[in-house]
Amino acid sequence: MISEQELAELSFADAPRIITEGVPGPKGTELLAEAPEFESMTRGGGGFPLVFDEGRGVTVKDPDENLYIDVSAGVGVSSVGRSHPRVLETIARQSQKLMHASDISNTRRAELARKLAAIAPPGLRDNCISYFAQSGSGALESAIKFARRVTGRNQIVAFHGAYHGVWGASNAITTGDQYRRGYGPFMGGVIHAPYPYAYRFPLPLGDKSCEEICGDYVDYLLNTPYTAADDVAAVIVEPVQGEGGYVPPAPEFFLKVKAACEQHGALFVADEVQAGAGRTGKMWAIEHAGVEPDMITFGKGMGGDLPMAGVIMRKELAQQLDDMSQPQTFAANALSAAVTLTNIDIIQEGELVARAAQVGREALEKLQVASKNLPIIGEVRGRGLMIGIELVMDRETREPADQETMMKVVMGLLANGVIMVPCGRNGNVLRLMPSLTITRDYLNKAVDILLQVLDNV
């Protein structure tokens, strides 16, 4: 396993270092003020009060030379850290040879498709075909089309709290008023079922677990005349819900959903865009459940600093799709494919997946212990380096922390040199999702600063 010393060399050494009087500093403030004049604020990071200028490993510099520890990793994208020297070498080498081939075969994408077949989760491993896209939304759009095409069925089951993208079909299965209001009508045939989010489950559990109830409900849905049992093409599920609040259900839920899919002829699609690429302590988060998916979607952390996404599906499904029926101009661009291959090599050679499980467990335990004395923390949960810290106004009632409190926390973190991005249905979950290359030292520093900020808010 890669040593702490080798990992330390990938980042700036002296983070956090805040040298301006407040954050953002004067240059950052000016750029943030100017942004809405030239750029649509519909973008995800539109409300985040920081401007990035330089990134190295798990550290980021703003235009005022303040230096931060970034435990959000570009929402899980920079899995091996920003500007890893081997990635830079690959970019230098590959950009001299070939960058764009417009969805025509290129040597790098061929190599990548072979590699993905070898590292796909059980059920797909060495029995799968990859389809490439440039974003998670594009991957989900394609997965939905493919599922409908191969099953000849119409309906898709997704879950409350799900985030799968913001295009047409992917927006239809994404929940959240923020992404939907005024953008409808959406693709029909979508049914949303409850996700096992035990901390905020709206119904009494009785003597059953949340996972059992939600799993049984999917079985019911696939088997009721209201849904039409023979018309559900796929159940699409995040193995750990990401934007919905970092919710990691126990295996039982996925086992029940898979059994229902098998019984009623629907495909089981695991959306690994946020949880995949080693983040949860397995290469694919669905592996924690021991379930064999029919398809997975990937994105974010697979390509690292360059865009790479796609669908990995069982060979027999892919063989039913019509040739040239789903082209994408920039898919598996040779440069992105080369960087993705290097990214996977770095993850495998450094044993970063096993390391994510280890250091993630250490951080989770530390946060859970500390949370006992911090009433603002309602729950700490997670898997590997995908940890959610849910903040509340009141621990008894579980009233979610309001936006003013969340802003105070985010600003308090930035003022102390830590970047953390909230998520969750109420925007009240802080996510600890650093690059897999974060040193224990930087991880501990970030957690200590977080605890201090939460103590003072």
Ligand SMILES: Cc1ncc(COP(=O)(O)O)c(C=O)c1O
């Ligand atoms: C689980 C999941 N699926 C799909 C997407 C969409 O990915 P993209 O933003 O690359 O379109 C996201 C993005 O956060 C995601 O978390």
